[in-house]
Amino acid sequence: MxxxxxxxxxxxxxxxxxxxxAVASRSAARQPSIGPALACRVSADRRTVQLWLPRDAVGLLLTHILICGRIAVAVPTADSLLQLKGSDARVTEPADDDLVWLAARSSKLQTAGDLVAVCFTPDDIVWQAGRTGSISGTPA
Incomplete structure (x- = not known):
């Protein structure tokens, strides 16, 4: 099952x-890297998350993802912080249908320049209440 x-x-x-x-990863020596994602899409079966990042701003982050496959994603909301973690992240080129979806989603993405896609399966999802800097969370 x-x-x-x-x-x-x-x-x-x-x-x-x-x-x-915000997207983060690390090297094998645990050196952190972080960068922005411009958009996010969830697969129809809700098992995979796809992010699009500006290639020129995330070189070290992409290297770290390629090395270890680990990824952490943080999305602030009005009253909490959503965190997703995965261990199977992979870097891909956006497909033609991705570019169509991105263009329909936002005009700012049409002028974002060279984008790279990162896909992963969430292993863990946590809602962190408030924006107090607390590290404790409540599983989703």
Missing amino acids: EDAALIDDTVLAALHEATLI
């Missing part, structure tokens, strides 16, 4: 409405 997808309606809505998405 397949595991249930972790992405429920609340997580899906937060990802769809996100205006700020």
Whole structure:
């Protein structure tokens, strides 16, 4: 029997409405890297998250993802912080249908320049209440 997808309606809505998405990874020596994602899409079966990042701003981050496959994504909402973590992240080139979807989503994405896609399966999703800097969270 397949595991249930972790992405429920609340997580899906937060990802769809996100205006700020931070993406992080690390090297084998645990050197951190961070960069912005410009857009996010969840697969129809809610098992995969796809992010689009500006290639020129995330070189070290992409290298780290390629090395270890680990990814952490943070999406602030009005009253909390959504965090997703994965261990199978992979870097791909955006497909033609991705570019059509991005263009329809926002005019700013049409002028974003050279984009790269990162896909992953969330292993863990946590809602962090408030914006107090607390590291404790409530699983989604």
